[in-house]
Amino acid sequence: AQTVTQSQPEMSVQEAETVTLSCTYDTSESDYYLFWYKQPPSRQMILVIRQEAYKQQNATENRFSVNFQKAAKSFSLKISDSQLGDAAMYFCAYRSAGNDMRFGAGTRLTVKP
Amino acid sequence: DGGITQSPKYLFRKEGQNVTLSCEQNLNHDAMYWYRQDPGQGLRLIYYSQIVNDFQKGDIAEGYSVSREKKESFPLTVTSAQKNPTAFYLCASSPGGLAKNIQYFGAGTRLSVL
Numbered sequence: 008a009q010t011v012t013q014s015q016p017e018m019s020v021q022e023a024e025t026v027t028l029s030c031t032y033d034t035s036e037s038d039y040y041l042f043w044y045k046q047p048p049s050r051q052m053i054l055v056i057r058q059e060a061y062k063q064q065n066a067t068e069n070r071f072s073v074n075f076q077k078a079a080k081s082f083s084l085k086i087s088d089s090q091l092g093d094a095a096m097y098f099c100a101y102r103s104a105g106n107d108m109r110f111g112a113g114t115r116l117t118v119k120p
Numbered sequence: 121d122g123g124i125t126q127s128p129k130y131l132f133r134k135e136g137q138n139v140t141l142s143c144e145q146n147l148n149h150d151a152m153y154w155y156r157q158d159p160g161q162g163l164r165l166i167y168y169s170q171i172v173n174d175f176q177k178g179d180i181a182e183g184y185s186v187s188r189e190k191k192e193s194f195p196l197t198v199t200s201a202q203k204n205p206t207a208f209y210l211c212a213s214s215p216g217g218l219a220k221n222i223q224y225f226g227a228g229t230r231l232s233v234l
Contacts, residue, residue: 011162021141040219041180052163052210052225096208098162107178108153 009034011101013111020089021119027074028084028114030099039103041075041082046096046113055097058082086116094118123147126211126226133198133205134234141196141229143211149224151217152194156180157208157228166209168193170217198231206233 010033020026032041043055058066058075065073070090074083086093099111124145133139143152163166165178169188183202188194194213197198198205209229214221 016160042180042222045227050208050210050229051227052212054222057222100162104219106219107165107168108163108223110164112160112162 008037009103009106009109011099011102011109011111013097013099014112015114016112017115017117018088019117019119020093022089022091024089025085025087026089026116028086028097028116029100030082030084030111032080032082032099032101032109034101034103036103039101041073042100042108043071043073043082043084043100044098044100044110046098047092047094047095052098055084063118089118091118091120124211124213124224124226126209126229128229129227131231132234133231134199138197138199139231141198141209141211141231143194143196143226145192145194145213145224145226147213147215147224148191148212148220149215150191151214152188153212153214153223154178154186154194154196155210155212156185161208166196168217175216204221205231207231 023113031077041058044052056068077081102108127142154166155166167186169175185197211226212223214223
């Protein structure tokens with residue numbers, strides 16, 4: 008079964024600095040999709056970024072980028088120029104064809120002013 | 121505004137009682153999902169539906185039931201058989217059931233036991 012591991016329960020970053028959140032996953036599939044979701048205090052899950060496994064190029068969305076290492080089964084999220092509004096729980100998720108979405112346990116990010 | 125509406129925001133259940141959580145979407149999405157979120161854990165899938173009048177069990181379906189009579193609605197009933205129902209429940213929808221499809225989430229319902 009596919010599993011997703013987020014080894015950092017909590018992280019903190021100074022405002023305007025850069026932080027990287029880690030995620031690893033276990034799968035025998037070659038074609039799949041990876042996602043980072045943000046859950047702010049409002050509790051509503053918001054998609055941050057998506058990566059297709061067949062693409063070698065790392066996905067980027069404004070200040071958010073990923074480091075996708077397929078062989079290592081690693082999918083980290085880098086947040087540049089951190090802002091107070093980035094404070095949230097961040098969930099890494101994995102999904103392959105015919106299977107359900109699998110979520111990691113989450114990383115709570117604190118942004119210090 | 122297009123989106124997913126979950127109601128109520130807070131819900132209390134008495135022992136032995138069934139309660140129903142509402143999820144409505146106006147995104148014209150085919151697929152809908154129910155997840156349970158417990159502290160320190162990621163989301164776990166309860167049920168999902170890829171088309172009207174059809175649904176499948178997820179990892180933790182025991183003690184829950186769903187229906188999908190309309191495309192826009194996917195209510196979740198927490199039955200008395202669910203012995204530990206206290207959790208945060210999230211509903212999601214996506215254009216289809218493919219792995220590439222992004223899932224969009226509602227604001228959630230917090231269920232507590234009296």
